[in-house]
Amino acid sequence: MTALLIRDIRPMGGAPADILIEGGRIARIAPAINAPGVAVEDGGGAIAVPGLVEAHTHLDKTLMGMGWYANAVGADLGAMIDNERAERRRLNHDPHRQSMRHALALAGNGTTHIRSHVDVDTEAGLAAIEGVLQTREALRGIVEIEIVAFPQSGLMIRPGTADLLDRAMSLGADLVGGLDPCGIDRDPKGHLDTIFDIAERHGRGIDIHLHEAGELGAFSMELILDRTRALGMKGQVAISHAFCLGMPDWPRTEALLAALAEQDVAVLTTGAPSREVPSVRRVLDAGLRMGAGCDGVLDTWNPWNRPDMLDRARILAQKNNFRSDADVALALHVCSTGGAEVMGVADHRLEEGRPADLALLPGTTLAEAVATGGPVFLTLKGGQVTGRNGHPVMEAP
Numbered sequence: 001m002t003a004l005l006i007r008d009i010r011p012m013g014g015a016p017a018d019i020l021i022e023g024g025r026i027a028r029i030a031p032a033i034n035a036p037g038v039a040v041e042d043g044g045g046a047i048a049v050p051g052l053v054e055a056h057t058h059l060d061k062t063l064m065g066m067g068w069y070a071n072a073v074g075a076d077l078g079a080m081i082d083n084e085r086a087e088r089r090r091l092n093h094d095p096h097r098q099s100m101r102h103a104l105a106l107a108g109n110g111t112t113h114i115r116s117h118v119d120v121d122t123e124a125g126l127a128a129i130e131g132v133l134q135t136r137e138a139l140r141g142i143v144e145i146e147i148v149a150f151p152q153s154g155l156m157i158r159p160g161t162a163d164l165l166d167r168a169m170s171l172g173a174d175l176v177g178g179l180d181p182c183g184i185d186r187d188p189k190g191h192l193d194t195i196f197d198i199a200e201r202h203g204r205g206i207d208i209h210l211h212e213a214g215e216l217g218a219f220s221m222e223l224i225l226d227r228t229r230a231l232g233m234k235g236q237v238a239i240s241h242a243f244c245l246g247m248p249d250w251p252r253t254e255a256l257l258a259a260l261a262e263q264d265v266a267v268l269t270t271g272a273p274s275r276e277v278p279s280v281r282r283v284l285d286a287g288l289r290m291g292a293g294c295d296g297v298l299d300t301w302n303p304w305n306r307p308d309m310l311d312r313a314r315i316l317a318q319k320n321n322f323r324s325d326a327d328v329a330l331a332l333h334v335c336s337t338g339g340a341e342v343m344g345v346a347d348h349r350l351e352e353g354r355p356a357d358l359a360l361l362p363g364t365t366l367a368e369a370v371a372t373g374g375p376v377f378l379t380l381k382g383g384q385v386t387g388r389n390g391h392p393v394m395e396a397p
């Protein structure tokens with residue numbers, strides 16, 4: 001693999017330096033590196049950070065490039081789920097093409113790793129899984145994609161879904177997903193026993209959507225913890241949203257966080273402005289791994305989210321009432337190294353010897369980059385330039 005010298009960047013917003021990349025890894029970080037004959041990129045004084053990590057999204061849902069979606073469905077979860085299935089049919093939605101558009105938009109704007117939930121249901125079967133698997137192959141070397149087989153329409157209320165989840169895992173999905181065991185399936189034992197059984201048989205982890213608020217969510221969380229403990233799945237389970245951790249009963253939340261830490265259950269957040277969400281500071285202080293994501297982008301659910309992890313860091317910082325530069329930088333950390341830790345990418349740091357997965361951000365400090373936003377100046381995956389000025393180098397279909 002060819003070498004590359006990036007001149008004039010500031011690692012994590014610090015003093016100016018150059019980065020020499022060899023064999024897809026960071027070979028040296030130092031001022032004025034002398035590397036004759038090596039290709040050079042001018043960093044223009046940008047801040048270098050480890051590549052951004054989109055750790056909770058839905059690549060199979062976006063309507064990017066298909067015109068404005070006029071949403072008439074409102075905010076009821078069940079109605080939104082039914083509406084999406086119907087609209088996918090009506091719009092002749094192509095999960096491969098759409099996931100390519102979404103993933104490349106992320107890759108062009110600083111993202112090097114994506115965890116995507118992908119719908120599995122008895123109506124569309126495995127079409128979305130197959131489409132995103134194709135995208136994962138097409139984008140190998142550009143962005144790493146982890147796939148969660150996700151029973152969006154429910155599991156116990158739709159017989160046949162469990163078999164489809166099982167087949168999705170055999171096809172190449174990385175994790176088993178789940179969804180509100182009480183709120184959607186109204187059968188928490190059945191739902192959780194089923195997804196833990198599939199995960200155990202395939203030797204894979206779990207990432208479960210838990211929107212259930214307050215005490216109901218806490219109850220589901222305890223059932224998840226029981227099974228994690230009983231099956232010896234410590235470190236292999238993540239809970240997305242975990243809105244119940246945002247409830248005001250702090251002694252209750254503190255005990256839940258301690259139990260999650262004891263089983264190394266990770267938390268993924270979107271910092272949703274419309275909901276109570278887990279506090280970044282409290283989750284990290286409890287010793288949990290924590291990542292963030294934009295959730296679905298330009299889909300039938302809402303028009304708000306953008307394929308932009310720097311923007312997500314801003315939303316997360318605002319939602320957490322972060323004001324100091326150190327706190328705002330912490331939000332960015334969750335959108336990068338934090339998400340990588342949840343995805344099992346342990347060496348996602350700006351250090352010599354680590355993979356050259358980088359984002360070069362505009363701004364003079366990390367907090368300024370978050371506050372003022374992109375576009376990300378340059379994105380590199382394994383030492384290859386994958387994005388410039390917010391646009392992917394590879395053209396989307």
Ligand SMILES: [Zn+2]
Pocket residue numbers: 056057058117209240295296
């Ligand atoms: Zn989601």
